[in-house]
Amino acid sequence: MPNLQIVWFKKDLRVHDHAPLKRASLRGPVLPLYVFEPDLWCEPDMSGRQFDFLCECVSDLQRELANLGQPLVIRTGRVIEVLESLSKSLEIGGLWSHEETGNAWTFERDKQVAAWCKAHGLPWTEIPQTGVIRRLGSRDKWASTWDRFMSLAPIEAPQLGSLDQVPPGDIPARSEMLPAPDHCPDRQRGGRTRALDTLQSFLFERGKHYRAAMATPVKAFDSCSRLSPHLAFGTLSMREVAQAVWDRQKELHDSQFPGQKTWQGAMRSFSGRLHWHCHFMQKLEDEPELEFRNLHRAYDGLRPEAPDQERLGAWQNGETGLPFVDACMRALRATGWMNFRMRAMLTAVASYHLWLDWRAPGLHLARLFTDYEPGIHWPQIQMQSGTTGINTIRIYNPVKQGLDQDPSGCFVRQWVPELKDIDPEFIHEPWKADNAGTVLGRTYPFPVVDHLSAAREARNRVWAVRGGHAFRNEASSIQTKHGSRRSGIRMRGQRTTRKKTTAAPSAQQPDLFGNPHEDA
Template sequence: MNIVLFNNDLRISDHQPLTEAARAGEVLPVYVFEPSQWKETPLSARHFQFVVESLEELSQSIEEKGGKLLVAIDELETVLGKLLDTYDSINLFAHNDNRLKDKVGGWAKQNQQLLFSFGSDLENISVKLFNNRLNSYLKEPIAEVPNRIDVPSKIPDFLFADFKKLNNFRVKGSKIRFGQQGGEMKAIETLDSFLEGRFTNYIENQQKPLPSSLSSSRLSAYITWGNISVRTIYQKTDEKLQACELEEDKIQLAEFLSKLTARVNICSMKIEHQQLGDVREIKREWNEEWFQRWLQGRTGIPIIDAAMRSLDKTGWMNFSLRAMVTSFFANTLLLDEQKLSAALAELYLDYEPAVHDFYIQQQSGMKGKMKIIDPVKIGRQLDPDGTFIRRYIPELSKLPDGYIHEPWLYPAFYQLGYEAPMVDVKKAYKNARLQHQAIEKKGKSGRKKEEGQTEQLSFDI
């Protein structure tokens, strides 16, 4: 039996495992919800909601081709074992996937079953070879959608196609009402709207909280969950770039493509969690109250609170805001970044472990140069007129512009109903700088850049 294992590739277009399996004969498309994965990783209810939305659309697309998408709730190896018991012999088709590779590859070898994996192999190779191999892959023809997907007559009882059965699957966190909806069609619509005109201010608006939500591609969640392939994005964007008459438009799209390939690069790297002793020396003891106020957007520092509230509500922030809230917590407040990392991962709808870990290490000083930020100063740069702050902090909606970034200076501050700042921002900033300067004087803080990597990378796509 030919079994297609869906994971972070929830689409029917440019899906080579599905295409090849359909050519080979009857196909059993399967998605497995592993309880351990949803319990032991930062995946939360908002991710679950996005995946279910994606699966519902994927199911419909497969049914239109005559097939049927089946779902299982169990550990992957257990599911594979049950499938082998049912069919005696199985051929597994899947994309190259870091999470699946070890589990499925090991199981297939141990049980003497065939695994056919597809996609570019970009791990543990030189920069030159990586670039050549990636460019070759991105320019390959898009895998054709099967004309027909034949369903086997025998389907084991533990598989189901009724998504209502997922209602009892318990996942931590809460769903969001205002986030992006999962599904291949939504991904395609998002890419099309970007290429039809949203891209024209891509570079100019990258750091601006509200404008960036429109002029960024907003494809990150769709890439993470595979509603659209990177190859499809690259080829459609490159086609648009070649057709552009204005040089400025070409620059915008070229910048976007550079960030797209940088993201692929990071996803192919093995991210090791570094524990640098010099940085650990200056960390404070854990402060749960500070953590909760930061997480809930109640620090009393407007730009930080607006960013965290917007993330909770929508599941997305631009790169500048991500860098700011991370750096403020880890480098200015000098609190351990590991719990912060898990909390942000649970909130980011586009959470991709490799990219996320790289972000956290980059912004908390574990990679490259540590950046200590003054949130008031940065807030003025990112949101000079306070439009973003007022949208997400209604307590400050009527505050005069001159006080929007430092509301505690407003004469009637205590009538606003907004929290007083949990720290003296200037003192915290100054103290953090002194602490880090002391490390630098010891000569401990030099960090070597990894081959082919710049000191600071942004994947704001």
């Protein structure tokens, strides 16, 4: 079949607003392809919960493509080997896909695919699907470019001709890809249908108190959008979400009803965070080594590269003896999701109180997040660990966070049942309870560190690095390359002689994490 166009689906598991699919259909018959890659699922940031979500998305995509006329073709193996096999029986005219800002493994994989295409004289057309700009020269006017991209009309799905001679293939079992179990009983389910339902329920039912509720895990599970895994796997495009939010804002502006102002505030906050989704992905796109090394090299060697296994294990298992920290970790393990503030707190406790280098905790969290998005995850891990050189150092007090975000202790009691006999007054500081001796060291551990003294020591160590011209010069270069142009807030600890400076993000800006638009 001459001019056969292969559309390689990656993290864009939809047919609507899919530019490669549409453009390929104008060039010739389309073979829609998804490749399950065993080597990818051996990477230390991959997990079973992510794989299960992916399979649900692929299953939905199968139905959508079949309705268009050509079912999805599924293969398992290395992409270049799959392409090689297809090229022996089919006359391929071109390869199409969306651009991807993934982990280091996918980056290297894409370079291998590019080399294979070049060697075979096969054009590979990659098209942006978010506001991330490949080979970006400057951050100037980045936000306005994002707005223009998101305002374009979504692309309609094309009708496809059937390729009867190509067997569709099957979705592999998880045991074939990931032998290790990953128990996540309350994980979100994947697929386009669920993505649309989630978007609708957030915009018209659950999202009213988003602005106030997103900070606390007591309310965030219901009030946050929960769209993050769907954006990570591309069952919805960012443009579809942005335009749905803008339509909702217009509807709210043109109507009057009780609670309208609360809804308007929620939609304003959420709309702003959509920009920050792509803002953080742009950082990893511009500097892939962020996944492995400190953004500001002055922090190299600050923490031991080999983690303290006892402290790391306590943190990973939700057994630090700090109840609110442990409750958040256990909830994340069971659900695959956590709101931003608590993600930031978990990272800060690992980095500051437990003094662990960010790489090992970052990998653990990556595996736990169903919505793991490398382009957001690694810049945020570094930001919350204080190694960017341009962001305010945030050392969360885990006891204060518990008192602020879970004042009644209901969240802690749900996830740390070992504390059921502790008086509610001391649920966040059980070591102060009269009956502490009957619980601590028996059914629940003593704190692995004194959180106040550990925070004080960490603060002194981190701030000691930030002095001197060499530090400030490198920080200035980092800000120029990666910093927001909307901040206007000077980096703390940086001396300036002019009023007008290009400044670094600060605590007054939104922070995003995981798949961030919803959880600042």
